[in-house]
Amino acid sequence: MQDHRARTDQVPRSRRKPGLERLQVHADELFYRQGLSTGVEAILGAAQVARGTLYNNLDGKAALIALYLDRRHEAALALFDEATSGTSCPTEAVCAVFSALAERAREPGYRGCAFILAAAEDPVVAGPRARAHKLAVRDRFARLCEGHVDDAAEVAEQLMLLYDGCLVATTVRDSSVNQAPRAQDAATLLLRHHDTRH
Secondary structure (H helix, E strand, O other): OOOOOOOOOOOOHHHOOHHHHHHHHHHHHHHHHHOOOOOHHHHHHHHOOOHHHHHOOOOOHHHHHHHHHHHHHHHHHHHHHHHHOOOOOHHHHHHHHHHHHHHHHOOOOOOOOHHHHHHHHOOOOOHHHHHHHHHHHHHHHHHHHOOOEOOHHHHHHHHHHHHHHHHHHHHHOOOOOOOHHHHHHHHHHHHHHHEOOO
């Protein structure tokens, strides 16, 4: 699941530092909207915090990028779990994932998958976290399919092709055309084909 906004409500209030939290919120917005090349000074200026807020809490820009992706990872998985929590039927659950993608794609400011964008821009810093995120999503698809299809691991890999393909198509093709419903239709056919109950 891809949410183009990281959630701040996942951090306990007792552990929050207002300046650092503002820095993270504005880094999230600017890294997503403008890319990882966004300079530290631009982020500090937007957050209206001193340089010490960054360097006294984090080990420079690379650590801020890592935190940005970690926060998005947690938020995206939470949204995936939320979307799939209402049913035990894998087809309904997978359809719920793609329905949620369709909703996100309609939101102002949506640019596609933060992890794909980041890994393409900086494979050294962002690549490992992007791969870890995609593996986590794949594993969730596999768990949804267990006991319902002939090979849950393989079906999960195929669902990931639809999932990532949907995200990329939404980013690089006509932004007015929402690709998620098409991916959902393809996912439904895929699950029907592999359903062991038929």
